[in-house]
Amino acid sequence: MVLLLAGTLFGVIGAAEAADINEDFKPSTLNQPGQEYPQVNSQGYARFRVVAPEAKSVTVSLGGNGGTSLTKGADGAWTGTTTGPLDEGFHYYHLTVDGGTFNDPGTLSFYGSIRWESGIEIPAHDRDFYALKDVPHGRVQQVLFPSESTGTVRRAFVYTPPDYERNQSERYPVLYLQHGWGEDETAWVNQGNANLIMDNLLAAGGTKPFLIVMTYGMTNDVKIGELAKFDVNQFERVLVDELVPYIDANFRTLADQPHRAMAGLSMGGMETRWITLKKFDTFSHIGLFSGGTISLEDVDGAPGFKDKVRLVFVSYGSRELDRSSPMRVGNPRETT
Amino acid sequence: MVLLLAGTLFGVIGAAEAADINEDFKPSTLNQPGQEYPQVNSQGYARFRVVAPEAKSVTVSLGGNGGTSLTKGADGAWTGTTTGPLDEGFHYYHLTVDGGTFNDPGTLSFYGSIRWESGIEIPAHDRDFYALKDVPHGRVQQVLFPSESTGTVRRAFVYTPPDYERNQSERYPVLYLQHGWGEDETAWVNQGNANLIMDNLLAAGGTKPFLIVMTYGMTNDVKIGELAKFDVNQFERVLVDELVPYIDANFRTLADQPHRAMAGLSMGGMETRWITLKKFDTFSHIGLFSGGTISLEDVDGAPGFKDKVRLVFVSYGSRELDRSSPMRVGNPRETT
Structure with a gap:
């Protein structure tokens, strides 16, 4: 009974969250030429897509405590969206693929944390400057x-x-x-x-x-x-x-x-x-x-x-x- | 009998090759600051080490047909050496980790193949220039x-x-x-x-x-x-x-x-x-x-x-x- 209730609650919350996310995602301005992912929407949510068909787990070091866990789709690509909007501006991040630290092949890299990391840009309200x-x-x-x-x-x-x-x-x-x-x-x-x-x-x-x-x-x-x-x-x-x-x-x-x-x-x-x-x-x-x-x-x-x-x-x-x-x-x- | 012979031959060849490789490997000059791998020896062999403890397979797109397959050690790191010396100079490469294409976190990256790739330098006889x-x-x-x-x-x-x-x-x-x-x-x-x-x-x-x-x-x-x-x-x-x-x-x-x-x-x-x-x-x-x-x-x-x-x-x-x-x-x- 408790388990069922928890399951129901989780389902409701999941649906509510999904409904709140604007589906106007666009490639981050810091992506490598021609790369569609990662993407950012008008609210500052980030969405990731990483191809690694044989991997056991792929997580992103961004988006809430412990980052964002991606889910494998039928096409072998792992996708996921941050649970909330990210702060405006530049963020470093990396992937953890089966316990190893790798960059997201979609993005340019930037030197931080004593290594070249992936980067994503959440458009700032004053990005014009x-x-x-x-x-x-x-x-x-x-x-x-x-x-x-x-x-x-x-x-x-x-x-x-x-x-x-x-x-x-x-x-x-x-x-x-x-x-x-x-x-x-x-x-x-x-x-x-x-x-x-x-x-x-x-x-x-x-x-x-x-x-x-x-x-x-x-x-x-x-x-x-x-x-x-x-x-x-x-x-x-x-x-x-x-x-x-x-x-x-x-x-x-x-x-x-x-x-x-x-x-x-x-x-x-x-x-x-x-x-x-x-x-x-x-x-x-x-x-x-x-x-x-x-x-x-x-x-x-x-x-x-x-x-x-x-x-x-x-x-x-x-x-x-x-x-x-x-x-x-x-x-x-x-x-x- | 045939299988046994093949096994013996393979073993002999493997030992002969290993004996021919000089154990004077040094970090490639194109590594990120402080990174020990990949390494190159005086003959032009390259050795790789990639940490991905939960991965099923890690291969490097360099070193003979089909690249170099790495082997997982007890420490969760995948290592391997090219089967022969590489040509002198700069080489692009990437890793395939469980079917996904990633850069080697040890190296700087270089734009080639319409993406930022890993790079390794095999010291050339005329590298002074x-x-x-x-x-x-x-x-x-x-x-x-x-x-x-x-x-x-x-x-x-x-x-x-x-x-x-x-x-x-x-x-x-x-x-x-x-x-x-x-x-x-x-x-x-x-x-x-x-x-x-x-x-x-x-x-x-x-x-x-x-x-x-x-x-x-x-x-x-x-x-x-x-x-x-x-x-x-x-x-x-x-x-x-x-x-x-x-x-x-x-x-x-x-x-x-x-x-x-x-x-x-x-x-x-x-x-x-x-x-x-x-x-x-x-x-x-x-x-x-x-x-x-x-x-x-x-x-x-x-x-x-x-x-x-x-x-x-x-x-x-x-x-x-x-x-x-x-x-x-x-x-x-x-x-x-």
């Missing part, structure tokens, strides 16, 4: 720079605004922009569309032109649970002693502290905080995105900081204010 | 250019040599370089190391500096068996009427026919042939890599070609001369 539009476009330039302190040739990407090539007498401010833990120098362009955001802002007159420099923050050898043990000194040498002079020598920058900014997401924000509290002779503008804050105590502990630094920008995502789990970089309600 | 070295490095610049004929914003990558930024009064010849079928504008840098080859050639004094422009050849909507049906006109418009003028307007090029080359691999060579036989007022230097040839009959059929074109370079890989299967672009022994 990061869309590829018919406006003048800047370039993203891959440079390979020598690093004596590490004995390696290292890669950086440099966004140059649309007018950079034409205004040969113009010099530009520079933002050094860091990715989060598990990511690398590709993240701000591939996942973050930083170049398109700049193109659109510039076309709309929303910002003055500047360069953005993105390099690997050497964040990924430390375990995610042990970030407090991270020693930023090695990256600080690469960034401040090697990359900044390289960029100033090879691009038309305004090569002084008042025109140099550093910002970062999550662990990149923590790096920004650690480095700029020491190197405020190098950076005048500071941005921490979900990566802690610079408190009045921090400022008091860094004599000269107050005179030198022009701007400290601190932001958190709306979900960070709500969540009940302990926060790596402190509770924004208390520290901001 | 495409290695990342401590020499001056050029840049790879992503540009987004408007295309009226297709109504899209399109991507190109432009290699600029190390001295491009410093010699502001210098203008440079340009090579338009096309990828093969199933690939895209990322191939010549990601798989082909075109930028590193140029850096090394320039450092050794082996070439004069020039720009390389790489864009998508619009090759991938045609099926691989139906390449002869391909209509190059749409790409020709994008390349000749839109991209060439864009590059000449936005880079310091020598913007005339004597300083403009086109070359391509495989189907990109076929595109090069089709386009340059018509547009010899645009291109003076032509390169076909495993992509057919330009015969004396072709030249006779294109009045003016002989006066305008300075160089036709035709090359094939050594394996192409040996193979017995019919060739899409003719037998090089007969057509070159």
